[in-house]
Amino acid sequence: MDGCRAVPGLGHCPGPHGPETRTRSLQHHFDLTGIAIVTSVALLCGLALSRLKQPAIVGYIVAGIVLGPGGFGLVSPSDSISALAELGVLMLLFLVGMELSVKAFQAVWKVALAAVVCQVGLSLLVTGLAGLLLGWPWPRAIVMGFVMALSGTAVAIKMLDDMGELKTETGRVTVGVLIAQDLAFVPLLLITQGMGSGAGLSAAVFAKLVAAMAALGGLVWFLSRRDRLIVPYGDWFKRNHEVIPLAAMAFCFTMAAATGVIGLSAAFGAFAAGFMLGNSDGRALALRATHPIQSVLIVVFFLSIGLMIDLSFVWSHLGEVLLLLFAVTALKSAINVGTLHLLGEPWERAFPAGVIMGSLGEFSFVLAAAGLSIGAIDRNAQQMAVTVIALSWLFSPIWLVSARRFHVLAEGGIGSMRGALKQVYRGEIAMINRVGGAMLRAAAATLDAVLRLLGRR
Template identity: 30%
Template sequence: MHTPQLFADLLIILLVSVPVAYLCLRLKLPLLVGLMLTGIAIGPSGFGLIKEISGIEVLAEIGVMLLLFTIGLEFSIKRLAEMKRLVLIGGGLQVGVTIAATAGAAIMFGRPASQAIFFGFLVALSSTAIVLKSYVDRNEVDSPHGRAGIAILLFQDISIVFMLLAIPLLGGEDIVSFTSIVISLGSSLLALALIVLGAWFLLPKFLKQVVQLRSPEAFLLTVVLLCLGMSWVTSHFGLSLALGAFIAGMVLADSDYSHQVTSEVLPFRDVFNSLFFVSIGMLLSVPLLIANAGWVAILVLVLILGKALIIWGIIRILGYPQRIATMTGLGIAQIGEFSFVLAKAGQSANLLPETDYQSFLAASIISMIATPFLITASPRIGFFVQSIFKDGNVHDVENSEDDIHLTSSGGLQQHVIIVGYGLNGRNLARVLRAVGVPYVILELNADVVRRAKAKGEKINFGDATRREVLLHAGIEQA
């Protein structure tokens, strides 16, 4: 019987990933690094064990979509509106200043202006998948530097539309006019607004009807459909797949079912997301890296330091302390996966010579591999920078540390988690409320959750047998 090549490739990835992951965890190294090293080892420039690379890349893209979907569940539309200053001003300045600085440096080295601007596009983007995965693992999505980093990443994802539209113009194609660029960009932004509005009205109502069926299977299938379906919709309007998944999660964040949705999606997200990090490693050409090791090392150093300094300055302008600005800058100082998409398009438009492409690819992947280490070291580096510049007293720094570890459970400490809101659950909640003990309730009946919320109870829809639901309820602080 013939075995499909994709199945064999997946088996090889798992066979190599598991021992590498075990070794990394035993050595206390970030798992993301182990997965990317796995990709390097089994990829075309390694042992060449993977044949169906395009199939692996499709599965990896699903992992990125599921990751952005779960992040969206942490950021409701209301919270995103509160972050508009970070998204629009912080993200806009980061993209604009990075493009300008990179283009200026490239022109100084004799590159044409169009090519220099394109280089700026490549450097301006950061890795949404790697940064968010690192923040999720460290429980820092809702920290001050986590919110700042995610806001900038969101603006970068939206700016990709403009960059892709501008590439033919930079390449000198006569068929593309500035007017058509503006029209296409305006259409995409209008479509984005309509998609968010439509999803906000329709998705929670649709999920509510599915919940009434009391079927875990139907609930899971619906959640996956909403995630992948919204990604498909946004991609047809020139936006990224990941942005659509984020929107789907964001509009469900305020629903009663967000915690249960997260717990259902997490196993799939982690498996598919692992394939993404392996696929990144497979892009690296080891022979070229060895042949140009010195130049690539200099390029990596300049990219990370330059980008971190730009982001640090922007976060400081927005009024954040030195420590948070430093941690944000180090967290998103790498090159992003969407830069690879732009690089391919730039090659077609004669904006990126093959030698530059290979060097850029090697430097980008190394910057991605370095990211988990930079994020781990960023608190200590941030504290060191704060102590030198002294923009606040010790009390301010301690408050910042408290903010960093504030979770999505609302900051509850020493609270009680009530499982079920039946007769006993209601009686216990009444007693705890009377004696002033904080509590949160988990309930699987959607109607009960809705009625209790209307009365002001702190209650969430979720299965208390699921680890992620309990983490959202703050079980580690209970």
């Protein structure tokens, strides 16, 4: 080859057209066209759902459905996507931890923790009864109960913001319960992972669960007694902004790796890292610096969820999916409203807060995937769970309208449920009556014209 040496990583001699050859090699190895299509479709779907007053993450799920095997088949699940999606889960937990405010949680922690305990317990009761009727093994009933118990934080916060309730007492209670649910996710995940294929919780798994809950409780107590943690070398980081993203990511993944090694789950470490950093003097810098990286990995996570949704499965089980969607949303809302009212919240606060938390949660996806990995649920059950979770977010505009109207109605007092439904949907009922009347009049006029024409003949 006239003394030409192969370039490391390319495996061939560049030759006279080296740059073009390298470009073709990159195109082959990284499939730049595929990456361009995926990112563009994800962007368009995210923007479209944002215009429809939905969280952008719903758009990323839709993009995964469109691009995946159930859509145009341009992208298929792979080990690389799974690995990036797992990093996305860790970054989502890290972000949730950073967003949690101990000070905001302190004001409602008793009600919030009690509400979450009741929500998990009642959800397990519902899925346990369903399991008895349908013949489920008990690990499946438990996993489905955990999936049902958690609410969608992003959807709930957006609904509160759209209703102008985020800074009110209703918003304070709702956000407090959502924070408590995020704190409860790690123990729920540990329980799910520890069940195996029906083997039950061993003493070692129970010890890990107790250790994780003790560590989490101790961390909350420690942070609540201090104004802000001081980040070591904070002044140096402020002068060298370019290293902040790497430092934050290193802290997140180091904590995740450490807790994973000692058996407390990598998810716990990522959440704890975000929780500590979020209650430190470096919170604002870390959030701003890591946001682009977090966004990319979280997009991959929700894209991977869309790739798992099989449209042929949804179509063949459409009746079951819609029935389950309505049943889960209604039951969750009833559990939330009843729990908050029993804990002392007045109806005018409990009702909108409970309805707003009616959608299933982001971490419900993770629990369903964990249930599948240990054999507690099968592929069809996981497919059904993922579909219902995603649709519960898409269903949120209808739930938002209902929540707004029920909120106004609750302030004036609610009589019977029948009367409440008539009041809430009186606009739709009136429109149906008007449209129906117009259609009947048009049909009558058409029939009359036809009869006259026939009579003339």
